[in-house]
Amino acid sequence: MAPRRQLGVDWYVDTPVRQLGLVLVGALFLWVWPHVTRGFATLFRVLTVALLAPTLTSLRVADLEESRGRTVEDADATLRRIERDLHDGTQARLVAVAMQLGEAKEQLAAGDDPADALALVDTAHASTKEALVELRELARGIHPPALDNGLAVALETLAARSPLPVTVDVDPAVESSGRLAPAVESIAYFCVAELVTNAVKHARATGVYVLVERQRAGAGRGSRGDRVRLRVRDDGQGGARVVRPGPDGHRSGLAGLAERVRSVDGTFELLSPVGGPTVVTVTLLARV
Secondary structure (H helix, E strand, C coil): CCCCEECCCCCEECCHHHHHHHHHHHHHHHHHHHHHHHHHHHHHHHHHHHHHCCCHHHHHHHHHHHHHHHHHHHHHHHHHHHHHHHHHHHHHHHHHHHHHHHHHHHHHHCCCCHHHHHHHHHHHHHHHHHHHHHHHHHHHHHCCHHHHHCHHHHHHHHHHHCCCCEEEEECHHHCCCCCCCHHHHHHHHHHHHHHHHHHHHCCCCCCEEEEEEEECCCCCCCHHHCEEEEEEEECCCCCCCCCCCCCCCCCCHHHHHHHHHHCCCCEEEEECCCCCCEEEEEEEECCC
16 A cells, blocks of 8 residues: 555545645646745845945935035145245236335435426326236236125126127015025126137137026925025027036036036036027025
8 A cells, every 4th residue: 555645634645646736736836936035135235235335315415425526626726826826926916016116215315306206106196007907917816806796786787798699587575584694695606707709719609698597395394395496598509518526636617617516505407409599507505
């Protein structure tokens, strides 16, 4: 008598049909098991990536650290440039003025012809005015005086000085609840200034349109969530692109703008198909 195989308490594999069914179940299990194993492996891999891979927040923090590091380098380079301009330009002019006035004083004290002393004073006076012009240009590059009256006034002043027709449209809501953060105003101003300069020098544009508006934050997010959006559009030939820093550290002005915007957790978008138009959209936090 063949041995009886028991499955459970009251069920036995004691007939050919049951034995064949058990064989089929085993074969099915052997076929399914690799797929189950592969499925669990995929699940473990997804969980590992989700738990151990960099999160969007960490990637954002890394991007901010990189952009702010480059901003610090740019600031240091700007300070060195200002120091060099002051040393080689304004300081040299003021030294010359002092020497000219000193020589005029000596001639007057010695009783020489006053006309010669007057000529020296005239030269010193002209040099002084040139030094003042240089100082104003340096100060405008650090902090434009027009920003003292707000972003809207500064942009209107910038448009009035541009060789191209520039239309500025600033939403009253931008400054209706108070001035923007000084850093935001400065970045917004220099972004528009750089983009208008690019339109003049490179885009062969005939006009520029600047739109500034405020995007209110949703309920519960607070005023810090309010954003300022700038859109600068020119009708030039297009084809502009952001050139990332090369091995020598050289990069385009647009790359510098993008890094400056990212340093305050803003966004920089460039749309410039060949043939134009070029549209740059910059979004900044109203408070930083």
